[in-house]
Amino acid sequence: MKNNIVEKNKIYEVHIDDIGHNGEGIGRIEGFTVFVQGGVPGDDLRVKIELVKKNYAVGKIIKLVAPSPSRIIPVCPIADTCGGCQTQHIDYKEQLRLKTNTVKANIERIGKLEGVLIHDTLGMEEPSRYRNKAQFPVGNLDNEVAIGFYKKGTHEIVNTSSCYIQHEVNDRIVEVLREYMERYKVSAFDEENGMGLIRHILTKVGFTTGEIMIVLITNRRKIPHQEELIQALISEVPEIKSIVQNINMKKTNRILGDECITLFGDDKIVDYIGSLKFHISALSFFQVNPMQTKVLYEKALEYAGLTGEETVFDVYCGIGTISLFLAQKAKKVYGIEIVDAAIEDAKENARINGVENAEFFVGKAEEVVPRLYKKGITADVVVVDPPRKGCEEEVLDTIVKMNPKRVVYVSCNPSTLARDLKYLDERGYRTVEVQPVDMFPHTTHCEAVVKIERV
Numbered sequence: 001m002k003n004n005i006v007e008k009n010k011i012y013e014v015h016i017d018d019i020g021h022n023g024e025g026i027g028r029i030e031g032f033t034v035f036v037q038g039g040v041p042g043d044d045l046r047v048k049i050e051l052v053k054k055n056y057a058v059g060k061i062i063k064l065v066a067p068s069p070s071r072i073i074p075v076c077p078i079a080d081t082c083g084g085c086q087t088q089h090i091d092y093k094e095q096l097r098l099k100t101n102t103v104k105a106n107i108e109r110i111g112k113l114e115g116v117l118i119h120d121t122l123g124m125e126e127p128s129r130y131r132n133k134a135q136f137p138v139g140n141l142d143n144e145v146a147i148g149f150y151k152k153g154t155h156e157i158v159n160t161s162s163c164y165i166q167h168e169v170n171d172r173i174v175e176v177l178r179e180y181m182e183r184y185k186v187s188a189f190d191e192e193n194g195m196g197l198i199r200h201i202l203t204k205v206g207f208t209t210g211e212i213m214i215v216l217i218t219n220r221r222k223i224p225h226q227e228e229l230i231q232a233l234i235s236e237v238p239e240i241k242s243i244v245q246n247i248n249m250k251k252t253n254r255i256l257g258d259e260c261i262t263l264f265g266d267d268k269i270v271d272y273i274g275s276l277k278f279h280i281s282a283l284s285f286f287q288v289n290p291m292q293t294k295v296l297y298e299k300a301l302e303y304a305g306l307t308g309e310e311t312v313f314d315v316y317c318g319i320g321t322i323s324l325f326l327a328q329k330a331k332k333v334y335g336i337e338i339v340d341a342a343i344e345d346a347k348e349n350a351r352i353n354g355v356e357n358a359e360f361f362v363g364k365a366e367e368v369v370p371r372l373y374k375k376g377i378t379a380d381v382v383v384v385d386p387p388r389k390g391c392e393e394e395v396l397d398t399i400v401k402m403n404p405k406r407v408v409y410v411s412c413n414p415s416t417l418a419r420d421l422k423y424l425d426e427r428g429y430r431t432v433e434v435q436p437v438d439m440f441p442h443t444t445h446c447e448a449v450v451k452i453e454r455v
């Protein structure tokens, strides 16, 4: 079908009223949707149409006719090119409002649910330097060492000396690495030909303990001038507790390989969420925004409404962080997770916190949950925190059969969340309350906790 409203290469005036998945502005020309990179809700723009598809067009800003009051100058000088942040050019309050709107729109349009209380997004007081884990690709740019982040949608490295959403200590670590590579002519990995030594630098910071881990991902085993590198790192950053080499010789987009060698200190660092202690190793998963994780988990715990008598399922439990939070207020918690290593971490985390009422199962939730139910194990309260694709129907069906009084849904994807809430609603589980939490300021990621009750 030919679109008669918008034509390629023509110029139009567009008012932006929303943002898309990648932070692009969305406006309409006579009702026809136009995506504009860099557009902010509230902007009046003159745009040149570059692409026309059946249901939408893509335009480029020619002139900012009247800027939105929410348009700001990003703090980071490379915010436009770097792929890490998408919404630094939008005032933080407005970012939060847009996240609330996204959750609301999905619940109404996909979930078709009415009368749900959707709270304003809980944001950070200081939404900067919040990430406890950084991954810097290392490469070559104009015959010099490049350490930074990938350019939007590419594998081209943007050199950076500081990142606004990472911990400050990374600035010093990156500089030491850069100097070391330049001084000793240590090669950077080249994705094209698979040659060169250093692939990535991964850093992890315990925000509560101040402990730091550096993981050097290499394409070979031998690191030239290894001792000089270690000395340079620990003299510049004395908080370092662990330096690990991770070997990845494969031609792959995966950052980490399977083999780790501890070069300095311990093979793990320690951090806390609330009063719970966690061991963080080179390969283990840990939430990247520890301050907001606490906010998210406390909300999940509140919505679970535990009295100490309940059996609780924590489905998609990862390393058991939510399970251990729940175990403080429940009779028994069963955690279920597909990744073997995560379950090993969950058991270790339970042990170091002296938690004895949590049990963990490895396997697909859609197989383990029905199997436990068949064995006669049921839940009074179920918490689910699935990946972006949401819950499998077998999981939701078994939850309904278990007949718990409450379900708490932690979601990182509002559209699959809305689909699953509708599914549960049609089976007697009513969505009562939704609390979006901003886990990733300056990005378009939306996280939400939902309280669902048996009717």
Ligand SMILES: C[S@@+](CC[C@H](N)C(=O)[O-])C[C@H]1O[C@@H](n2cnc3c(N)ncnc32)[C@H](O)[C@@H]1O
Pocket (backbone or CB within 6 Å): 287, 316, 317, 318, 319, 320, 321, 322, 336, 337, 338, 339, 342, 363, 364, 365, 366, 385, 386, 387, 412
């Ligand atoms: C969003 S994370 C939640 C992790 C954890 N609740 C936390 O807060 O750290 C989703 C988890 O689901 C796991 N997962 C993905 N597919 C799964 C499946 N089919 N069955 C069980 N776990 C799965 C992933 O490995 C991941 O750990």
